[in-house]
Amino acid sequence: MAVIHLLLGSNIGNRMKQLDKAREQIESKIGKIITKSRIYETQPWGENEQDEFLNQALEVNTKLKPKKVLEKIAEIEKLMEREETYKWGPREIDIDILMYEDEMICEMDLTIPHPFLHERRFTLIPLSEIAPDLYHPIMGATILDLLLECEDQLEVIEYKGK
Amino acid sequence: MKYKYIAIEGVIGAGKTTLAHFIANHYSTKLLLEEFEDNPFLAKFYQEKDKYNFALELSFLASRYHQVKNQIEKRDLFQEIIVSDFVLYKSLVFASINLEGDELDLYKKLFQIMFQQIPVPDLTIFIYHTTESLRKNIMLRGREYEMGIEESYLEQLNENYLSYFKQLSQHRIVIIDGKDYDIVHQPQNSKKLIQLVNTEFPLGITYL
Numbered sequence: 503m504a505v506i507h508l509l510l511g512s513n514i515g516n517r518m519k520q521l522d523k524a525r526e527q528i529e530s531k532i533g534k535i536i537t538k539s540r541i542y543e544t545q546p547w548g549e550n551e552q553d554e555f556l557n558q559a560l561e562v563n564t565k566l567k568p569k570k571v572l573e574k575i576a577e578i579e580k581l582m583e584r585e586e587t588y589k590w591g592p593r594e595i596d597i598d599i600l601m602y603e604d605e606m607i608c609e610m611d612l613t614i615p616h617p618f619l620h621e622r623r624f625t626l627i628p629l630s631e632i633a634p635d636l637y638h639p640i641m642g643a644t645i646l647d648l649l650l651e652c653e654d655q656l657e658v659i660e661y662k663g664k
Numbered sequence: 665m666k667y668k669y670i671a672i673e674g675v676i677g678a679g680k681t682t683l684a685h686f687i688a689n690h691y692s693t694k695l696l697l698e699e700f701e702d703n704p705f706l707a708k709f710y711q712e713k714d715k716y717n718f719a720l721e722l723s724f725l726a727s728r729y730h731q732v733k734n735q736i737e738k739r740d741l742f743q744e745i746i747v748s749d750f751v752l753y754k755s756l757v758f759a760s761i762n763l764e765g766d767e768l769d770l771y772k773k774l775f776q777i778m779f780q781q782i783p784v785p786d787l788t789i790f791i792y793h794t795t796e797s798l799r800k801n802i803m804l805r806g807r808e809y810e811m812g813i814e815e816s817y818l819e820q821l822n823e824n825y826l827s828y829f830k831q832l833s834q835h836r837i838v839i840i841d842g843k844d845y846d847i848v849h850q851p852q853n854s855k856k857l858i859q860l861v862n863t864e865f866p867l868g869i870t871y872l
Contacts, residue, residue: 606772606773606776608756608772608773608775608776609760610757610760610823610824610827610828611827611828611830611831612831613776613831617779617780617831617832617834618833618834620780621834622834640776640777640780641780
């Protein structure tokens with residue numbers, strides 16, 4: 503059994519519902535969700551005319567190997583009809599593998615820890631809520647330390663619903 | 665021009681240096697070209713590939729890291745524009761084919777550490793060519809040590825780049841068809857190139 507950390511993101515349609523659906527799919531296809539962070543709202547990165555992103559970090563127990571987790575995520579994203587062509591544009595659901603235990607993976611289709619984990623507050627804030635002491639094997643620091651040192655300026659605030 | 669750091673990428677023979685030169689000349693910007701010919705392991709590698717491939721890949725990685733770290737990170741952010749004809753992850757793309765086993769694992773660890781520490785280009789232009797067209801360019805260029813490169817190797821490189829780009833959601837990557845941007849044989853294409861570097865692209869991959 504492996505402990506993994508995922509980040510959910512959604513910025514189109516009924517975002518809360520999409521996150522609910524993604525968690526349901528994760529429980530059935532990847533493994534049990536042990537902890538989930540609160541939901542945070544972030545300005546979109548790059549494209550300012552888009553709607554805000556909702557993000558949530560999850561800790562999941564899985565029996566699957568990293569590549570298998572990636573496959574299952576692709577299945578879930580496809581099922582939820584994410585547009586593949588416009589990678590950083592509006593999306594129903596985006597699921598990133600942030601960490602897989604303390605493994606370092608560097609393949610053409612998968613990098614763990616996630617290559618931008620330490621650079622973005624929309625990742626570090628939800629993750630530090632559920633795993634502040636998690637150690638990033640490449641940066642050589644905990645998630646909380648990385649958040650304190652992060653230079654990203656984007657505002658990330660807790661989402662209370664509308 | 666909106667972008668301050670532009671990287672041109674492509675497989676061997678795609679015409680990276682030509683495009684980088686052109687953009688840099690047009691805007692009188694700084695040009696950062698990969699220093700590969702003075703690599704001390706290159707000649708040895710072509711004599712005894714299996715013995716020197718790890719050393720060669722490592723020295724390429726080290727020298728690319730050094731160039732990016734020194735030239736790009738330390739530039740005057742408010743004034744200087746830089747155009748380069750390589751990116752650091754080129755190293756990973758090649759090493760994933762050329763190395764295996766423990767050597768590849770060690771290489772990847774070093775790469776990951778280095779990759780976290782370098783600036784991201786504001787725009788990356790990937791020049792896509794079919795393998796036949798790359799082979800033709802390589803023949804025309806006539807570098808002796810490139811003559812024996814097989815099409816399957818070029819194919820694999822193309823595939824690796826396109827696959828790796830999908831992970832780079834925080835990079836702005838534009839994939840162009842090399843035929844449409846051949847400025848050597850059709851100088852009128854240079855207009856399109858200038859237009860391209862003045863276009864605002866979203867993060868992630870844009871296919872042109």
